[in-house]
Amino acid sequence: xxxxxxxxxxxxxxxxxxxxxxxxxxxxxxxxxxxxxxxxxxxxxxxxxxxxxxxxxxxxxxxxxxxxxxxxxxxxxxxxxxxxxxxxxxxxxxxxxxxxxxxxxxxxxxxxxxxxxxxxxxxxxxxxxxxxxxxxxxxxxxxxxxxxxxxxxxxxxxxxxxxxxxxxxxxxxxxxxxxxxxxxxxxxxxxxxxxxxxxxxxxxxxxxxxxxxxxxxxxxxxxxxxxxxxxxxxxxxxxxxxxxxxxxxxxxxxxxxxxxxxxxxxxxxxxxxxxxxxxxxxxxxxxxxxxxxxxxxxxxxxxxxxxxxxxxxxxxxxxxxxxxxxxxxxxxxxxxxxxxxxxxxxxxxxxxxxxxxxxxxxxxxxxxxxxxxxxxxxxxxxxxxxxxxxxxxxxxxxxxxxxxxxxxxxxxxxxxxxxxxxxxxxxxxxxxxxxxxxxxxxxxxxxxxxxxxxxxxxxxxxxxxxxxxxxxxxxxxxxxxxxxxxxxxxxxxxxxxxxxxxxxxxxxxxxxxxxxxxxxxxxxxxxxxxxxxxxxxxxxxxxxxxxxxxxxxxxxxxxxxxxxxxxxxxxxxxxxxxxxxxxxxxxxxxxxxxxxxxxxxxxxxxxxxxxxxxxxxxxxxxxxxxxxxxxxxxxxxxxxxxxxxxxxxxxxxxxxxxxxxxxxxxxxxxxxxxxxxxxxxxxxxxxxxxxxxxxxxxxxxxxxxxxxxxxxxxxxxxxxxxxxxxxxxxxxxxxxxxxxxxxxxxxxxxxxxxxxxxxxxxxxxxxxxxxxxxxxxxxxxxxxxxxxxxxxxxxxxxxxxxxxxxxxxxxxxxxxxxxxxxxxxxxxxxxxxxxxxxxxxxxxxxxxxxxxxxx
Numbered sequence: 001x002x003x004x005x006x007x008x009x010x011x012x013x014x015x016x017x018x019x020x021x022x023x024x025x026x027x028x029x030x031x032x033x034x035x036x037x038x039x040x041x042x043x044x045x046x047x048x049x050x051x052x053x054x055x056x057x058x059x060x061x062x063x064x065x066x067x068x069x070x071x072x073x074x075x076x077x078x079x080x081x082x083x084x085x086x087x088x089x090x091x092x093x094x095x096x097x098x099x100x101x102x103x104x105x106x107x108x109x110x111x112x113x114x115x116x117x118x119x120x121x122x123x124x125x126x127x128x129x130x131x132x133x134x135x136x137x138x139x140x141x142x143x144x145x146x147x148x149x150x151x152x153x154x155x156x157x158x159x160x161x162x163x164x165x166x167x168x169x170x171x172x173x174x175x176x177x178x179x180x181x182x183x184x185x186x187x188x189x190x191x192x193x194x195x196x197x198x199x200x201x202x203x204x205x206x207x208x209x210x211x212x213x214x215x216x217x218x219x220x221x222x223x224x225x226x227x228x229x230x231x232x233x234x235x236x237x238x239x240x241x242x243x244x245x246x247x248x249x250x251x252x253x254x255x256x257x258x259x260x261x262x263x264x265x266x267x268x269x270x271x272x273x274x275x276x277x278x279x280x281x282x283x284x285x286x287x288x289x290x291x292x293x294x295x296x297x298x299x300x301x302x303x304x305x306x307x308x309x310x311x312x313x314x315x316x317x318x319x320x321x322x323x324x325x326x327x328x329x330x331x332x333x334x335x336x337x338x339x340x341x342x343x344x345x346x347x348x349x350x351x352x353x354x355x356x357x358x359x360x361x362x363x364x365x366x367x368x369x370x371x372x373x374x375x376x377x378x379x380x381x382x383x384x385x386x387x388x389x390x391x392x393x394x395x396x397x398x399x400x401x402x403x404x405x406x407x408x409x410x411x412x413x414x415x416x417x418x419x420x421x422x423x424x425x426x427x428x429x430x431x432x433x434x435x436x437x438x439x440x441x442x443x444x445x446x447x448x449x450x451x452x453x454x455x456x457x458x459x460x461x462x463x464x465x466x467x468x469x470x471x472x473x474x475x476x477x478x479x480x481x482x483x484x485x486x487x488x489x490x491x492x493x494x495x496x497x498x499x500x501x502x503x504x505x506x507x508x509x510x511x512x513x514x515x516x517x518x519x520x521x522x523x524x525x526x527x528x529x530x531x532x533x534x535x536x537x538x539x540x541x542x543x544x545x546x547x548x549x550x551x552x553x554x555x556x557x558x559x560x561x562x563x564x565x566x567x568x569x570x571x572x573x574x575x576x577x578x579x580x581x582x583x584x585x586x587x588x589x590x591x592x593x594x595x596x597x598x599x600x601x602x603x604x605x606x607x608x609x610x611x612x613x614x615x616x617x618x619x620x621x622x623x624x625x626x627x628x629x630x631x632x633x634x635x636x637x638x639x640x641x642x643x644x645x646x647x648x649x650x651x652x653x654x655x656x657x658x659x660x661x662x663x664x665x666x667x668x669x670x671x672x673x674x675x676x677x678x679x680x681x682x683x684x685x686x687x688x689x690x691x692x693x694x695x696x697x698x699x700x701x702x703x704x705x706x707x708x709x710x711x712x713x714x715x716x717x718x719x720x721x722x723x724x725x726x727x728x729x730x731x732x733x734x735x736x737x738x739x740x741x742x743x744x745x746x747x748x749x750x751x752x753x754x755x756x757x758x759x760x761x762x763x764x765x766x767x768x769x770x771x772x773x774x775x776x777x778x779x780x781x782x783x784x785x786x787x788x789x790x791x792x793x794x795x796x797x798x799x800x801x802x803x804x805x806x807x808x809x810x811x812x813x814x815x816x817x818x819x820x821x822x823x824x825x826x827x828x829x830x831x832x833x834x835x836x837x838x839x840x841x842x843x844x845x846x847x848x849x850x851x852x853x854x855x
Contacts, residue, residue, distance in 0.1 A: 096128045119147055126155025149177045157186035162194050181212050185221040192228035200225040214243060220252050227256030247281055255287040263291035267300055282313040289322040293329035301326045317343070321350040328357020348374075348382050355388045364392035368401065375408075383414055387423040399431035418446055422454045429458025434467075449480055456489035468493040484515055488524045495528040498809045498836055499728040503532045519545070523552040530559030533807050533834040533841060550581050558590040563841045564851045566598025573607075585617050589626055596630040597840055599854045604630040625654035632662020633854065637671055653682050660689060664696050672696045687718040723812045725792035729799050736791040739783075749794045753785055756794065760824035768817040789818040793825060793833060805832040813837050819855070823847050 093099045099121070118137055125134035138144070138152050149172045156165040165187060173179070184207050191200035204222050212218045219242055226235035239245070239253045250273040258266035270288045273280060280288070285308055292301035305323055313319045320343050327336035340346070340354045351374045358367035371389045374381065381389075386409045393402035406424055414420045421444050428437040441447070441455045452475045459467040472490050475482060482490075487510055494502045507525060515521045522545055529538040542548075542556045553576045560569035573591050576583060588611040595604030608627055611617045624647055631640035640659060644651050656679045663672030676693040679686070690713050697705035713720070726735045736743065743749065757765075767781050784790075789810055796806035814822075814837045826833050827847030835842045843850035 093124060096125065096130050096133065099124050099128070119145075119151055122148060122151045122155070126151065126159060129159045131155055131159055144175075146177055149175070150180060150183060153183055154186050157190045162190055162196050162199060165190055166199065179206070179210055181207075181215050181218050184210075184212065184218055188218075188221040188225045192225040195229050197225075197229040197231065200229065216242065216244065216246060216249065220249050223249070223252045223256060227252065227259065230260055232256055232260050232262060245276070245278070247278055247284065250278055251281070251283050251287055254284060254291075258287055258291040258294070261294075263294035266291035267295070267297070280307070280311075282308075282311075282316050282319050285313060285319050286322050289319075289326045293326040296330050298330040298332060301330055317345055317347055317350065321347065321353055324350060324357065325353035328353060328360055331361050333357045333361050333363070346379075348379055348385060351379055352382065352384045352388055355385065355392075359388055359391050359395070362395070364395040367392040368396075371405075381408065381412065383409075383417050383420050386412070386414060386420050390420075390423040390427040394427040394430040397431050399428070399433055402427045402431060416445075418444065418448055418451065422448070422450050425451070425454040425458060429454070429461060432462060434459055434462050434464060438467075447478075449483060449486075452478075452480060453483070453485040453489065456486050457492070460489040460493040463493075463496055465493045465497050482509070482513060484518045484521050487513070487515060487521050491521070491524040491528045495524075495531040497728075497733070498532050498807065499733070500532045500534060500807060501728065501731065503528050503534070517546070519547050519549050519552060523549060523555050526552065526559065527555045530555070530562070531836065533805070533836065533843070535559055535563050535565070535841075548581065550584055550587065553581060553583075554586045554590050557587065557594065561590055561594025561597055562839075563843070564597050564855075566594045566600045566603075569594035569598075570600070570603060583615060585611075585620060585623070588615075588617065589620075589622055592623065592626040592630060596626060596633055597851070597855070599634060599852075601630060601634045601636070621649070621652040621654055624649075624651065625658045628655050629658040629662065632659055633665065635666050637662060637666060637668050641671055641674075651678070653679060653686070656682070657689060660692050664692055664699075667696065667699055669696060669700060669702075684716065685718060687713065687720055690718060691720050721812065723788055723810070725788040725811075726809045727792045727796045728807065729796070734792070734795060736788045736795070738788050738791075739786040740788070740791065743791075743795070745795060745798065748798060749791055750785075752798055753790060753794045756797075756825060756828075757781075757785060757821075759828045760821060763824060763828060765821060765824040768820065784817050787815065787818050789814060789835065790821060793822060796833075797825075797829060797831060800831075802831065805834055808833065808835045810835060810837040813839060814842065814855075819849065819853075823849055 093102055103121075118141060121137050122134045125131070125137065134152060134155055138148060141148065153165070153168055153172060156168045169179075169183065169187060172183075184203055187203055188200060191197070191203065200222075204225075207213055207215070207218050207222070219238055223235045223238045226232070226238065235253060235256045239249065242249060250269070254266050254269050254273070257263070257269060266288060270280065270284070270291075273284070285304060289301065289304055292298075292304060301323075304326075308314050308319055308323065320339055324336045324340050327333070327339070336354060336357045340350065343350065351370070355367045355370050355374075358364070358370065368389060371381075371385065371392070374385065386405060389405045390402060393399070393405060402424075409415065409417075409420050409424075421440055425437045425440050428434070428440070437455060437458050441451060444451055452471065456468055456471050456475070459471065468490060472482070472486065475486065487506070490506055494506055503525075506528075510516050510521055510525065522541060526538045526541050529535075529541065538556065538559050542552065545552065553572070557569045557572050557576075560566070560572065569591060573583070573587070576587070588607055591607050592604050595601070595607065604627070608619070608623065611619065611623070624643075628640045628643060631637075631643060637659075640662060644655055644659065647655070656675045659675040660672055660679060663669070663675060672693065676689060679689045683689070690709055694706050694709040697703075697709065722737060724735050724737045726733055728734070734743065740746070741750075767784050769781065769784065789808060792808050793806065796808065800806055814835060819842065822833055822835065822842070822844045824847065825831075826844040830846075833844040835844070840851070840855065842855070849855075
């Protein structure tokens with residue numbers, strides 16, 4: 001129903017109306033019309049509008065006040081319509097409610113003009129998305145003029161579905177109204193916004209039939225349609241066909257390429273535009289700056305910034321916002337912040353761009369500070385603001401802050417916004433709250449592919465392999481074709497599982513879904529095969545790739561490092577240096593770690609130096625930890641300790657952890673105690689370091705110290721992580737714990753181990769019982785035999801055909817005795833045994849290990 005026109009205007013509306021009625025043009029119009037009305041009078045008002053908009057008795061216009069000359073005697077020019085008092089009054093309205101309050105006042109003061117009044121009312125109702133009200137004005141009119149149809153069609157195109165808009169367009173044609181070019185452009189925009197390419201092509205045919213095939217405005221509309229439907233080639237064909245090109249045409253084609261991932265071509269078109277004599281306007285700048293941001297072309301972005309200043313566009317909020325976004329994405333946040341702080345007015349998009357800039361450079365703390373400042377200044381966050389803030393919380397792992405932003409999103413009415421829910425799923429997953437993430441996902445009614453990807457990646461990142469595979473299966477059952485993100489999540493989960501058969505299964509799915517050319521999927525496959533022990537397969541995939549990201553190089557270099565192939569890692573890094581892809585911090589961490597695992601001390605020192613001097617990369621804590629590990633493993637413990645003391649930043653847990661591990665290898669009790677003391681200050685609840693210190697004392701037979709460490713652990717409630725080893729057999733994972741006898745084949749396993757121990761002793765194996773005391777020698781050997789690694793190896797040998805490598809996964813570092821025993825087992829059985837522990841791979845074959853006993 002219509003709003004009640006009898007409702008009195010509020011104070012603000014009264015003031016606005018009084019100001020409007022006092023305008024000179026309205027006062028002059030009223031004097032002229034009063035004289036004119038006395039000469040020509042009519043007997044009754046327009047019945048149609050009087051019935052559609054009844055006035056109160058006190059305001060109902062008299063027959064005299066509505067008298068007008070015949071329509072044929074009145075000519076309506078744009079200036080006439082603009083200056084007409086009724087138009088001025090209606091233009092002041094900011095809502096449908098105000099329109100209904102102004103209508104009686106127009107009647108009362110004699111400003112009614114049938115043709116203009118109807119058109120203006122329909123236009124306003126369409127503007128305020130009240131198509132029902134617009135139809136109530138339009139439908140009863142008997143003698144409709146063309147402009148009424150055009151106005152109604154514009155309203156449908158802007159505020160309704162494609163079906164409704166096209167239905168009115170067909171009605172217009174049935175009523176004999178000739179379409180104008182703007183009818184088609186509004187409908188083309190509607191088709192583009194809804195990605196309805198079929199109907200858009202039909203409109204293109206109608207344009208040609210109606211003689212608008214070469215109309216510049218229409219051709220630009222068709223280009224925009226194709227761009228929004230991701231048909232960039234067809235958009236360019238239309239652009240190339242244009243008899244002449246104006247600035248809006250260039251803007252459309254530049255935006256088409258920039259918004260569809262062809263940033264480089266968009267920038268080339270910008271240069272071509274200027275070469276052909278067209279001067280870019282501020283809209284061109286807004287289209288081109290995101291292209292510079294996407295290509296991380298800081299030089300190009302600065303050139304555009306200079307043009308903005310010279311052309312005087314630096315007062316446009318949208319242009320400045322685009323500059324903030326460009327500098328942020330190019331990781332020059334200082335410049336972005338200078339522009340941001342200097343802006344007189346900022347939109348919510350400006351704030352979003354600045355927040356995203358901090359997230360982009362890995363400064364989530366500052367991103368959240370800016371988000372809080374945005375709230376303090378009374379700026380209402382958009383869904384994008386919430387998603388950026390959630391991204392920052394995820395990077396920090398701050399679930400408390402994330403929950404508070406979750407509450408804000410609910411207060412803003414975004415609890416049903418799918419994009420926000422997807423961001424919440426990702427945030428909770430990265431904060432190790434997959435339970436909350438799962439509930440959000442299950443409660444989501446309209447799950448998109450992004451929703452499935454978020455939950456799959458979330459569970460994969462938390463090591464929940466079974467849940468990851470279950471969601472992947474459900475996704476396929478729902479008929480949703482997995483994309484690169486879903487497959488990367490599944491590959492990530494299977495990489496942790498380290499089962500080669502499963503790796504080949506997901507690789508097959510990648511090929512069948514035609515994603516075997518996707519750089520990120522192939523990078524994930526390289527990492528997965530390497531973690532499954534198939535380093536040669538990983539290298540074959542690497543060599544076949546046409547395009548490689550820096551992450552691809554990092555994955556392959558790291559793979560060589562964890563497999564103890566330091567020379568190969570260095571060779572691959574040298575190959576990378578010769579290409580166009582620049583190494584990043586992760587690359588150098590992988591190279592230094594590879595040197596550490598292979599004892600390449602001088603090479604490791606060299607890469608640490610050039611990282612700073614040649615590539616201007618500031619070492620992070622992990623790089624310092626890798627250097628300590630490099631020096632410590634090589635026995636240079638004093639140099640490693642001096643390195644720690646001279647660090648430009650306060651050493652962290654990873655640095656002292658590497659030092660303590662090196663002290664365990666080389667039995668340096670003094671430095672081990674100093675490193676442990678610092679570790680217990682920084683992370684007292686980490687049981688692994690307490691156990692490591694106890695093992696140092698145990699190897700030195702300092703049993704009192706061992707007892708003291710274990711007593712302290714008991715007092716603090718710290719539990720030692722139970723070691724276990726796993727082996728896959730016929731799609732089933734078998735897990736063994738030290739001394740475990742619950743496996744169905746336990747008796748066979750222990751009997752076979754007894755036989756195996758006799759064989760390897762006969763060729764030189766000597767059990768290392770130094771870490772066991774207070775029991776007899778024969779008991780010590782039995783305890784060593786029941787280690788989880790040996791149980792898993794025995795099970796594998798019992799159930800695997802000769803010649804087939806056995807893959808073992810250990811959750812902790814392989815103990816020295818098991819490492820030595822496995823070398824002898826590979827010798828007497830002739831079987832290759834691949835063991836992946838928490839740090840690296842060990843390939844045992846013919847009595848030797850790939851680590852060269854350097855681990």
